[in-house]
Amino acid sequence: MKKPSFISAISIIIIAVLLSGCAQKGKTADYNLAELSAKLEKSGAFSDILSPVEADVAAQFYGIEPGDITECSVLCSTGATTEEIGLFKCVSEDAARKVKAAADKRVESQRTAYESYAPKEMPKLDDAIVVQDGVYVFYIVANDASKAREVLKSK
DSSP states (O other), rough: OOHHHHHHHHHHHHHHHHHHHHHHHHHOOOOOHHHHHHHHTTTTTOOSOOEEEEEHHHHHHHHHOOOGGEEEEEEESSSSSSEEEEEEEEESHHHHHHHHHHHHHHHHHHHHTTTTGGGGGGHHHHHHHHEEEEEEEEEEEOSSSHHHHHHHHOO
16 A cells, blocks of 8 residues: 555656746746846947837837836937837736737838838848747847847847
């Protein structure tokens, strides 16, 4: 009688360990948006001066529901370029999917706005970084997107 209970206990422990390992794989990194934004800005990826934008203004720029984000760090260029950093922490992964879709639309709206005004900006938009990592969404348009990607990888 003791052997089945011992085997059952071992089985439960093995299952618990396996399940906890699976849970860790799906865990999203936790980003400090202000710190990440500063690293991006200092990376040399941008040729224009970037200025911070308030969350409510950023939500309007991107067409985002303010209730979908809990935190953001958005820096925009002077307007002469398309360069921009938009980092968002959302209330859920569903909200993050909506924010990512809005960021994808932002690339297209910027393309429309700048194609005749400043056609030299099109390559930056072609290389725009729009990614979702769990509840986080990153929108980055840089003069040198490879340097911005390196900062994101180093997190």
